Amino acid sequence: MGDKNLGAAAKPGQHRPRPRSPNMQIYRPQLTSVLSVVNRITGVILSAGAVVLVVWLVAAASGPQAYAVIQDAMASWIGQVMLLACTFAFFLHLCGGIRHLVWDTVHGFELHAIYASGWWVVAASLVLTALAWGGRAWLGS
């Protein structure tokens, strides 16, 4: 937008730039839009997680010393929180992706189905994350 012209009187035939009504700044967050944003963010987190995974594999291939360093980092509380976040992001993105696949077949578009599947994605991700970490603890003990 040419903001600088705003003060000048509009010449004949010349349009004064119009302001735009706010959008994201005022629009109410809804399950629809929030889950869309979440799907994007979890995608970004998983991309970053994939880099960490590669670092871990490279360390494993480089020998026991390098592997011990990365294992220590992963075992620290920061590493554990990051792993937990990545697990949750993975399941959210997975369930969200399945929801989108179903939509691509033109099913589940009634508003109640949109909301129900949205909450199912959230609930299923929480349960799957709990199961994954519970299973890990059980196997580890």
Place this chain on the structure above:
Amino acid sequence: MIIRSSEELPRTTLLKRFPVARDFGVPEASRISRGRTWPAPPDAVRIKSFQVYRYDPDPSDGLASTPRLDTFEVDLDDCGPMALDALLWIKNKVDSTLTLRRSCREGVCGSCAMTMDGTNWLACTRFISDLSASPTIYPLASFPVIKDLVSDTTHAFAQYAVIQPWLKTRTAPPVRERLQSHEARAELDGYYECILCFCCTSGCPSHWWNGDRFLGPAVLLQAWRWLADSRDDARDERLDALEDPFRLYRCHTILNCTRTCPKQLNPGKAIAEIKKMMMERHG
């Protein structure tokens, strides 16, 4: 938690708006300042404060004009039940310069679509009692503003023209009308009722960011209305025009459109139907 109809208001609200700064990504000319407060008449008992977006393209002092948010105290005992009644009460009794579009006052014409309490609806079918304690009223989110609550729909209607919303046939005109079976006619249900108020397009984040090239839910619903018409012979031509990374495929199935439609239609589903038809065409 589960919304069954776009008519339903959110029961619990964690966030009234996304946690971003008020002026985040907003050009200077569109930033909104605090306006003045217009007090209720002294004898008013039941009062509701409406925060209304104001923009004057031709200020009397000739100086730069930027949008502002005025507060109007409305006497509810002197005013009809709908948001539109409150706005007209303001226009008749407080500030006659308040500018808005309205026509049918019964949800048929789509003129008074605006963003109230952060969601899009028609002012004539939204009860004042369903609005928050101090409701905000903006012109359609993300649309350019001509004056106050009058948004500039030029671009939206230009996008509507892109999909060529008329019957295209290859056969000779019949003696009387072109006939359609009851079943074929039923395919248009939920699509022909669109009143082009652009509530959905204005609520679509994809259209906020890519509105210059993405056609938006209202126009794509209309596109499907013609693709689904058994009398229309231009299916391939219509699909060719939509086969574009932006025009159709900027829809990421966010579904704010279906959530906000004041006619309870389903633009999200219409777009999915188009995408499916596109897939089937490729075999």
